[in-house]
Amino acid sequence: MLSSRLPDALRYRLYRSSALLGLAVVTASLGGACGDDVTDGSGGEGGASSSSSSSVGGAGGEAGGSEAYDWGLPPGYPKPRVPADNPMSAAKVELGRRLFYDTRLSGNQTQSCASCHEQALAFTDGLAVSVGSTGEQTPRSSMSTVNTGYLSSLTWANSNLSSIAIESGLLLETQAMVPLFGEDPVELGLSGMDEVMLERLRAEPVYQAAFPAAFPDESDPFSLQSVLYALAAFQRSILSYRSAYDRYNYGGDPTALSASALRGRELFFGERLECFHCHGGFNFSDSVAHEGTTFDEVMFHNNGLYNVGGTGDYPEDNTGLYELTGVPSDMGRFRAPSLRNIALTAPYMHDGSIATLSEVLDHYAAGGRTIETGPYAGDGSQNPYKSELIAGFTLTEEERADVLAFLESLTDEALLTDPRWSNPWKE
């Protein structure tokens, strides 16, 4: 089982975090999906904010090279925060890239991380809900792995992972165990197979050089911790900073944004639409941390997507933060994802239940979604747990086009083919 092979550092932190949060079981059944959650236990607070951990450090590269890691970012652009336990290095990122695309990281060797996180789709999969290696559907849509190094919380609604990040900074490292070893639902299906996986990796000639290069101080660099740390380092390196919006906003290029996109920008950041409250800042999310931030804000929102039977309920298998806390007001509360590359990551919402960006605007304009018939019928705009910011608005057709043009300007075309993040096994 996973518990017998869990890296000591992570085991300790998971133990502490699970104890603090009242988690009954973490190690045996992490449950959930990349877009899903730890499903056991209770406790934790939605909208938690806390001081950031002192154990996180800069981007120095102790492992696999002492040089500072080059993020490739332009001047003035925030840099991801890096846990002191897992400094960045080019060798580690390269190993993580290979692992990210390696189907040996699934029990039946049919899927890799990239199966649900395709570079061409801004590291999502284009499905309403993702499908694991055994064919099991997860309840939630695959989230983009772009700019995850800036997040103070991962997955759609997991305050426990946020607490781990705040305490140790090992957020990505910890989260990687969910798709690898989760049993409900099964994603990569490696539960109880961590040694089998490591044997597969040891047998690969490329890894025989890559693991020692990435973890030169480890007596046995082939370990689960190394896998998790390398995967996290690679994900941390995937940064979106070259969209048209960035070229205008950071690059000072007046040709980058169309007049329509500029008008959309003003609407987006205006008080009439209120978009920026949950999707603000450089990463268009309100759960962001990076180098230099001293306060980790983690927010979850009910956006009125459902109101089953007028009770405020969400569909049983997808109740958001409530699933963890059992607190009624946490019903339907999910993390606001980054809107970077949003034009590429359809369908939308945690369950992929809205097909297009235009329909997303309809949803917010109405102050919530009304489902007329069926098991989920109800007027989401009347959900008693809905965020007060989802109040509805009206847009002219021209304004709608402007907002959409702005959202499309967040697409980072260079990211989609950047060889730093492409499949190395095809090279």
Place this chain on the structure above:
Amino acid sequence: MLSLAAGAVGSSLLSACGDDHSHSHDGEGGGVVDPSISDVVFEGGATDEALEALIAKGATTDATQGTRFLTPTAGAVIDPSSPVVFTWAVGQASGRAPLAPRGRGTRLARRAPSLVERVVGATLGVRTAHAHGTPIDGRAYFLVFRTESNPRLLRVFTTRLDYTPSAEAWAKLTGEGGGPITAEITGAIFEQNRIPQDGGPWLGEATSFEFAV
């Protein structure tokens, strides 16, 4: 190295965010506004907090990070009958063709001042700036128009790469009584209204123009 003078923060007044949503800043929904920037016109969601951060920090010159005016061209003689669009770009981006002036520039003009702002502005003579709005992430530009006799003829702080003067601002520029007007931009990169270590500010290339008589 050029240091922008940081004005003293003296008297204070409450400044509303306007519309129907209030932000907290230095308390509840209001904040301290530096009277030394009370004349500044705020555009594109730029905030006074960011401007104060910019003014407090010394600007340097760096050709790759500073701005260059695209329109009007240096030495231009401008028809004073209607406002022109001022456009600029940063570093290498200034080599690219500017966008055509927007036909609906006034559509994006500042929102109407709130009642509080109108009252405060009328009684204390302060600007109706969009104070304490969304924090700035990315670049913003402090555009200063000056003449020999008036170093603060018109000052604008904006996140945009263009500026179309309002009728009131245009009257300020055209009413100066002849002679060249110099425009200069100090830009910086902000992170939640703060300037990170490598975020400037940078002083751009100045330009000058005058009005046709």
